[in-house]
Amino acid sequence: MQGRQRLRIHAPLQHLTKAQIVTLGHELGVDYSLTTSCYDPSPDGVSCGHCDACQLRLRGFAEAGATDPIAYGS
Ligand SMILES: [Zn+2]
Numbered sequence: 001m002q003g004r005q006r007l008r009i010h011a012p013l014q015h016l017t018k019a020q021i022v023t024l025g026h027e028l029g030v031d032y033s034l035t036t037s038c039y040d041p042s043p044d045g046v047s048c049g050h051c052d053a054c055q056l057r058l059r060g061f062a063e064a065g066a067t068d069p070i071a072y073g074s
Contacts, residue, residue: 018060026066033069046073 013021025032037057038047047054049072061068 017063018056019063022060022064022066026064031069036070042073046071048073 016024022032036045036047037053038049039051039053040048042048047070049058054072058068
């Protein structure tokens with residue numbers, strides 16, 4: 001059946017800002033302490049706080065007026 005299936009890709013967060021995603025997640029009850037964004041976490045999984053993904057995440061929480069619950073290394 002290769003090449004004969006019809007697929008539809010859903011990316012509902014694609015057009016939201018990071019702050020809008022944080023706010024939407026809070027409305028939906030997302031536990032952000034269970035999530036990570038870091039490109040370069042420590043061996044025990046702590047986010048670096050410096051990479052692009054960490055910076056974008058932290059800015060998104062700040063713009064949403066929220067506090068990121070995860071720990072960051074140095
Ligand atoms: Zn990082």
